[in-house]
Amino acid sequence: MGAAQTASDDPAPPGLPGSVPELLSRRRTKPDGEFLVTDEERLTFAEADAQSRTLADALLASGVGKGTRVGILFPNCAQWLIAWLAAARIGALTVPLSTFAPGAELARLLRHTDTQVLLMGRSIASHDLVTRVADALPGLADGDAAIALAAVPYLRRVHVWPACDRAWTTPWPGSTGPVAPLTGSAEQEVRPSDELVLVTTSGTTALPKSVAHTHGSLVRHAALLARHRGVTSADRIYSPMPFFWVGGLTMVVLQALSTGAAILAQDVFEPGATLALLERERATIISCWAQASQAMADHPDFAKRDLSSVRGGTMLQALPPERRPSEPDLTPNLLGMTETGGPHTMVEVPDTPLPPQRRGSWGIPLPGLVQHRIVDSAGVEAPPGQDGQIQVRGQILMSGIYKQEHHEVFNADGWYDTGDRGWFDDAGHLHFTGRASTLIKTAGSNVSPAEVESVLDAMPGVLHSFVVALPHPVRGEVVGAAVVPAHGAQLSTDAVAAHARANLSGFKVPTVIAILAESELPMLPTGKLDRQGLVRLLATNGLRHE
Structure with missing residues (x-):
């Protein structure tokens, strides 16, 4: 193959869902399946569907509609999923907000994303989120529910779950009485081309950037990855990745919605408690960062826990010895970023060691959804085997970066410069060689x-x-x-x-x-x-x- 990998010239694989409403409709074939399990709660797909529909009806009645920017500020919990689904299924532009962000950073995020309505929890672990929001926005605590602040000129309402007594909060949508059931009609107007989410990530400039993805780009991406990995309704996926990051949203939330798999989650990662959860709930796939995997493997309880249910993912130590790669650099890798909705490459055979001749490879382009090319410093396409900057385009690529014009983000042919460097071998496998930027x-x-x-x-x-x-x-x-x-x-x-x-x-x-x-x-x-x-x-x- 040449330097340009033209996988996205092929049609997308058939049968992929195109929107969040379509995902929810598919889950109604097995409504009693578990969607989320934490140490404190269990949520089925039927419950998530019903509760998010009730909230969606109330949001519509309050004036939220297609394109309204709805902030979501919860830990990884049932209410995050319900709030996000409610907004997404009626075509609102969801804005998942970081629970890591202290007051000053949270204020910048709310302003930058032009958040209009904020759905939030009261706390995460021992941290008071309500106080954090009040401290982030001077003048908020002195006012009432009719919010009008120069610091966040578009913010109009803050809804807290469970309810709190702050004067500047508005009762949770739907809690004050019945509303017209319009969600079904609104869902019929949600298209794959509609923007679904703004995911904020660090840019190479001083301010973070908010990456916009459509329903079609993110939902199809997650469904294809799940299909390739063989994820089914029998799987139980553990991940400490926050739902507000693209990894948590694509690789966990949307893969579960695509397949009927269950999500195993916690407010805060603690290796001993996580090992107990993995054993109790019979986790089958573990998806976490290297330091979390190592922390669990080093914990004194690791050898005592029965993790025989684990069949794949990132925690190689949990796999049977015969399935562990003998050399770390033969472990399959995926290359991705927020702008591509997560991985834009994949390994040909999931959860197995790379063959020796592919040592160091980061996989092949996702079939039918992404196209790659390698260019030199002048933007000229490089020959096969030559290192250069990795550019991507295709169906999984973001629709744009919020508040940036199209020409500022993409070149004239629709390519996006990833800021990564690499080269393709003669079999079409990408080899990553480093970052081109200072990120x-x-x-x-x-x-x-x-x-x-x-x-x-x-x-x-x-x-x-x-x-x-x-x-x-x-x-x-x-x-x-x-x-x-x-x-x-x-x-x-x-x-x-x-x-x-x-x-x-x-x-x-x-x-x-x-x-x-x-x-x-x-x-x-x-x-x-x-x-x-x-x-x-x-x-x-x-x-x-x-």
Whole structure:
């Protein structure tokens, strides 16, 4: 095969669903199947269908409709699924919000996504989400339910479940009386081309970017991956990935809806409690990051737990010895990103070691849904076997980036530059060679150095800061920061870490910090910062904050 992989020139595989309403209709053939199981609750598909329909009727009655931006702020729980399904099935544009985001970051997300209606829970674990929202939006606590704040000009209502006594909240939709049952009619107007979700991820600029996906792109993507992996209604999928990230939404929520598989979830990952859940609920597929898998494998209860039900996923330690790859680099990999709704490559035989001749491969393009090409620095298509920038287009690709024009995101032929580098071998397998941008990938999460730098630079006493990726044996990369104090200012790494925690999600907070004078920064002969030199300096002289 040549450098351009033309899988998306073929028609999409037949029988794939095209919208959330269609997924729900398919699940009615086995309504009693379990959709979600946590340590505290169980939710069947029939219950999710009925409860989300009731909420959808109430949302329609309150003025929510096609394209209304509905924020969802819950932990991984039944109410997240019910709220998201209610909004999605009537054509609203869902905005899953990060429960990791502290007040300042949450305020930025609400403003950037132009969220109009917020459906939220009261807490996650021991953290009070209601207080976090109030602290994030000065003036909110002083007003009533008729919200009108310059900081979030489109936000009109906040609904909290279970109800709370804050004056600025509005009763949960439908709790004040019956409404007209219009959901069925609204669902008939939801099309695969309608935008389904805004998933916010770190960009390479200072602000995060919100990626828009249609019903068709995300639902078909999830269904094809589930079909390829052989996921069925008998499967029970465990994952600690938040539903508000594309991995949790595509690889967990939508795959369960596509197949009738059950989701096993928890508010907070704790290896001992998770192992107990996996054994009790007979998990069949484990989908988690490397450090979570390792934490469970290292836990003293690991050897005591019966995990014989596990047949695949990312936790190789749980598989029978004869099915574990003898060498880590023969483990199948998938390459993906938020802009492609998750993986845009797949391994030919799921959950099995790669053959030796495919060592280092990241799989082949998803058939019928995505097309790849490799280009050089001038944008010219590279010959087979030559390393270059990976570009993608096709049916799984996002519809766009919110608040960016089409030409800012895609080139004239519809290609999107992933920011990754790689090459295709003669059998059409993609080999990933690294990031072309400065984006930090830590334990599966994207971190923009520019975003972290903008937060650190706003700290009193900071002249400027520099953020780089540092290698980590388990997380892949962690965030490192060099901070230069303003003249006469006294800074400590503890104070810098505390400021970052107050303004950034935990995974974005620098793990290694150094306070340096400008004269101590490594510089290139051109007068620019030597970023590789800074990586070496932080690795040897930075103080760790974990």
